[in-house]
Amino acid sequence: MRGATERIRKQGAGSSVQKLNQLAAFGAMAATLALAGCRQDMQDQPKFFPQRGTEFYADGRSVRPQVENTVARNQLNENAYFYTGLISGKEGDGMPFPATLEVLERGQERYNVYCTPCHSRVGNGIGMIVQRGYMKAGSFHSARLEKAPLGHFFHVISNGFGAMPDYSAQIPPQDRWCIVAYIRALQLSQNATQADVAAGEKIPSPPLNFKEPGSGATPATPRPAGSYTGDEEK
Numbered sequence: 371m372r373g374a375t376e377r378i379r380k381q382g383a384g385s386s387v388q389k390l391n392q393l394a395a396f397g398a399m400a401a402t403l404a405l406a407g408c409r410q411d412m413q414d415q416p417k418f419f420p421q422r423g424t425e426f427y428a429d430g431r432s433v434r435p436q437v438e439n440t441v442a443r444n445q446l447n448e449n450a451y452f453y454t455g456l457i458s459g460k461e462g463d464g465m466p467f468p469a470t471l472e473v474l475e476r477g478q479e480r481y482n483v484y485c486t487p488c489h490s491r492v493g494n495g496i497g498m499i500v501q502r503g504y505m506k507a508g509s510f511h512s513a514r515l516e517k518a519p520l521g522h523f524f525h526v527i528s529n530g531f532g533a534m535p536d537y538s539a540q541i542p543p544q545d546r547w548c549i550v551a552y553i554r555a556l557q558l559s560q561n562a563t564q565a566d567v568a569a570g571e572k573i574p575s576p577p578l579n580f581k582e583p584g585s586g587a588t589p590a591t592p593r594p595a596g597s598y599t600g601d602e603e604k
Contacts, residue, residue, distance in 0.1 A: 453543055455524030463519030469551040477552030480545045484537060493556045505533050516557050523550045 418424055418432035427434075447453045452466040467473070482491060490497040493510035500506050508515060515522075527546045530536035541549070558566070562573055 451521075452547070455521035455528065457521070461519045461521035461525055463521060465520060465551060466547060469554075473548050473551050474555055476545065477548035477550070477555075480541060481549050481552050484541060485549065488534070493553065507534070510553055510557055511560055520550050520554060523553055 418426075420433055422432050423430045424432040426432075449466065451457055451462055455461060486497055487499045488497045488504070488507035489495055489510065490500075495507040495509035497507060510516075524546050526534065527541060527549065528536060528538045528543075537546075564573060567573060
């Protein structure tokens with residue numbers, strides 16, 4: 371009698387565990403189906419495709435026209451000359467802001483960073499990488515560039531010229547103009563007279579001159595490779 375009772379109790383316990391396992395399995399299956407019913411992959415989400423039609427808008431176009439008078443970020447460029455150096459498609463010859471001492475100092479600092487490797491600190495086109503075999507850069511003291519309008523230098527810095535790449539990504543427009551002002555100061559320094567300097571100041575005698583061959587003066591002679599002493603650009 372006792373053995374039969376024990377057997378019945380074990381059978382009842384096993385049946386209960388089996389039912390619980392079945393319920394858990396059904397619950398997991400139901401949750402999976404519910405989640406699958408709510409799932410929406412990114413490729414299936416509602417969206418518009420460029421150049422495809424749509425029934426959402428009355429005109430059938432998915433690409434909407436730009437809202438009137440809106441301007442994309444960093445594309446206002448209201449002062450065209452400041453951003454291009456051009457006036458009616460031609461290079462202008464003026465600064466978009468006053469060339470103060472602060473502007474010239476900023477231009478010198480940026481010029482020494484970005485321009486001296488090719489053009490040298492005196493602007494004769496024989497920078498350190500030129501002395502090591504790179505293509506000779508233009509001299510700012512040539513007759514052609516001495517007569518070039520300021521907008522020419524800004525346009526070249528922005529868009530490149532010949533073997534020179536553009537520096538629009540490295541140098542913002544404000545700093546490009548500062549460099550332009552400093553280049554013109556370098557050029558003017560070659561033909562300065564006593565009347566051009568402040569009272570009490572004197573022009574070096576003989577004056578420094580870095581013009582190209584054939585212009586009345588000889589530029590600095592490139593040093594042979596391996597002769598760098600650290601003083602070339604000073």
